[in-house]
Amino acid sequence: MSSTLSDVFRSHPIHIPLSNLPDFKALPDSYTWTPKDDLLFSASASDETLPLIDLSDPHVTTLVGHACTTWGALQISNHGVPSRLLDDIEFLTGSLFRLNVQRKLKAARSENGVSGYGVARIASFFNKKMWSEGFTVIGSPLQDFRKLWPSHHLKYWYLSL
DSSP: OOHHHHHHHHHHOOOOOOSSOOOSSSSSHHHHHHEEEEGGOOOOOOOOOEEEETTTTTHHHHHHHHHHHSSOOOOEEEEOOOHHHHHHOOOOHHHHHHHHHHHHHGGGTTOOOOEEEOOOOGGGGSSSSSSSOEEEEEEEEEEEEEEHTTTTTTTTTGOOO
């Protein structure tokens, strides 16, 4: 039986409360990482760069597989996504993260949810807190857009297709 990423996330909920946000006047010890705190990523510095994969390459599946197993991430080129759409996504992403925290919390990921605003799901695997925020989108983000921009949520409706 195959399951979707949403099914996996729902069956393994990770709730990290956003209520204890730091005051941002000083970096709390709970956010200060030292090399010993970074046990999962203790590899030494390298001159290698993140793989850039051309989707028109005839060996694309092999290249993607290798990038995923060696890096866990990759960049792609020749993907066919119009640059105007990418520009709109980048603008909207910036707009979202420039909102104040109270506004972003209107679209907070629920304890059993998958999509929405919150901390990275991997945060619970580390002893120190991550100085970051994220917004996970699985499926259409239109419902979250309504919460974040009640009067303007339809402006970027085509991003939810």
